[in-house]
Amino acid sequence: MKYFPIFFDLWAQKVLVVGGGEVALRKVVLLEQSGAAITLVAPEILPELRERAAAGKIQVHIREFLPADLSGARLVIVATSRRAVNRWIAALSEARAIPVNVVDDREASRFIVPAIVDRDPVLAAISTSGTSPVLARRLRERLEAAIPKNIGALASWLRSLRHIARRRLHGIDERRRFFETLVDGPAARHFVGGDVRGAQRIAQQLLAGTSAAPHASGEVTLVGAGPGDPELLTLKALRALQDADVILHDRLVPQAVLDMARRDAAQICVGKAAGGIGSTQEEINALLIEHALLGKRVVRLKGGDPFIFGRGGEELEALLDARISFSVIPGVTAAAGCAAYAGIPLTHRDHAHSVTFVTAHADKDGPEPDWQALAKPGITAVFYMGLARVEHIAARLMAHGASAALPAAVVAQGTLPSQRVITGTLATIAAVTAGSNVESPALLVVGEVVSLQRRLAWFESAEPLDVSQSA
Numbered sequence: 001m002k003y004f005p006i007f008f009d010l011w012a013q014k015v016l017v018v019g020g021g022e023v024a025l026r027k028v029v030l031l032e033q034s035g036a037a038i039t040l041v042a043p044e045i046l047p048e049l050r051e052r053a054a055a056g057k058i059q060v061h062i063r064e065f066l067p068a069d070l071s072g073a074r075l076v077i078v079a080t081s082r083r084a085v086n087r088w089i090a091a092l093s094e095a096r097a098i099p100v101n102v103v104d105d106r107e108a109s110r111f112i113v114p115a116i117v118d119r120d121p122v123l124a125a126i127s128t129s130g131t132s133p134v135l136a137r138r139l140r141e142r143l144e145a146a147i148p149k150n151i152g153a154l155a156s157w158l159r160s161l162r163h164i165a166r167r168r169l170h171g172i173d174e175r176r177r178f179f180e181t182l183v184d185g186p187a188a189r190h191f192v193g194g195d196v197r198g199a200q201r202i203a204q205q206l207l208a209g210t211s212a213a214p215h216a217s218g219e220v221t222l223v224g225a226g227p228g229d230p231e232l233l234t235l236k237a238l239r240a241l242q243d244a245d246v247i248l249h250d251r252l253v254p255q256a257v258l259d260m261a262r263r264d265a266a267q268i269c270v271g272k273a274a275g276g277i278g279s280t281q282e283e284i285n286a287l288l289i290e291h292a293l294l295g296k297r298v299v300r301l302k303g304g305d306p307f308i309f310g311r312g313g314e315e316l317e318a319l320l321d322a323r324i325s326f327s328v329i330p331g332v333t334a335a336a337g338c339a340a341y342a343g344i345p346l347t348h349r350d351h352a353h354s355v356t357f358v359t360a361h362a363d364k365d366g367p368e369p370d371w372q373a374l375a376k377p378g379i380t381a382v383f384y385m386g387l388a389r390v391e392h393i394a395a396r397l398m399a400h401g402a403s404a405a406l407p408a409a410v411v412a413q414g415t416l417p418s419q420r421v422i423t424g425t426l427a428t429i430a431a432v433t434a435g436s437n438v439e440s441p442a443l444l445v446v447g448e449v450v451s452l453q454r455r456l457a458w459f460e461s462a463e464p465l466d467v468s469q470s471a
């Protein structure tokens with residue numbers, strides 16, 4: 001280990017910054033948050049630094065650096081534009097055993113400054129020991145996404161419970177178990193999810209029940225997995241996947257999304273046509289309830305959005321009857337994902353003022369869509385459907401007055417590398433689709449907006465768009 005990581009309490013400690021430009025300003029802004037007593041020396045300084053001095057926030061000497069400036073300093077940060085001067089100041093600091101950092105000159109520095117994720121009081125610091133600042137930045141971005149925004153507030157809340165825990169719970173072990181239960185269990189999840197009251201209620205129950213506190217009860221989170229591209233998961237969905245004990249997922253959820261789940265989470269495919277367990281809705285409901293009653297954190301992962309043709313509502317009703325607590329994390333629905341990746345704006349001031357999502361899966365006894373309304377001009381209709389339904393839908397729309405020349409597109413395997421977009425008109429779309437041997441899942445988009453597709457398509461799918469040539 002070339003660098004030893006520490007967190008330095010600089011409150012009211014003198015920190016010397018030499019330099020008055022952008023770089024020095026950035027360091028000052030960061031240092032200010034630590035409550036350090038900042039002294040800055042430079043012959044010329046930015047207005048922002050001047051304002052800080054005028055407000056009494058930092059001490060500024062507008063002149064060249066003098067060795068006497070070092071006296072009493074706990075840390076020195078050097079950021080002048082002259083390398084020789086920087087090195088001279090570094091050498092003087094070294095001789096006085098004051099830790100020094102020369103910005104962008106690792107060799108002359110005694111310490112380096114990490115990339116940080118700031119969730120005060122929680123702080124994650126990342127360093128590649130100066131080998132690759134770009135890599136450090138990328139790691140930081142990942143942690144930014146992975147660490148809940150309010151984890152700092154969670155830490156403060158936990159600290160605020162220390163006092164009462166000491167009074168109510170005797171013995172170190174009991175207190176440790178109490179805090180472990182809070183951090184690992186539903187309390188922290190409720191807190192991070194924004195439900196501070198729920199978290200408080202759980203903490204109170206645990207304190208009241210002392211060591212005999214009931215074990216965390218299970219709960220179900222209905223999670224939208226998006227249309228296919230795993231990067232379209234929301235941050236909340238990712239967190240739920242990484243917290244899950246059990247994941248019940250649809251067949252449509254791609255492997256790449258499942259790969260983001262906690263390694264030891266049980267994954268159960270309950271796809272309707274999978275022929276496996278839980279093929280009927282009743283069986284799925286029963287599985288959800290069964291695992292939740294075992295005290296598990298259950299994620300019910302659905303393609304797209306759980307509340308759009310996903311039977312999310314039905315599953316929640318079953319959970320409600322079984323008195324199991326639940327929450328819902330929305331996802332990018334197939335219509336939104338496919339339209340975006342195909343280059344079809346679902347609304348457009350010149351072409352469509354509303355959009356309708358229609359399910360047109362073959363269901364003999366199901367109610368027919370309102371064809372009359374869907375055939376009206378000036379709207380976009382998106383049909384969630386089996387591929388075999390394209391002909392039927394186009395025919396019904398034309399029979400209800402839609403123009404045979406109305407543009408239409410089939411988007412198959414949208415947002416995935418295998419995405420295919422087939423365009424035509426109501427008169428031609430069924431034949432073109434049939435001749436293109438695309439594979440489900442697929443959507444049909446009907447409306448003037450489809451005419452924009454040719455110009456707005458941006459997503460390079462891995463496969464050629466036209467396979468009719470390549471037999």
Ligand code: SAH
Pocket residue numbers: 227228252302303304305306307308309310332333334335338383384385386411412413414415416441442443
């Ligand atoms: N809850 C889901 C929809 C489930 S119904 C959502 O919000 O997206 C399943 C239908 O969604 C499929 O028959 C197909 O019409 C559509 N679909 C889902 N994923 C798709 C994709 N990647 N590309 C095209 N259509 C898709």
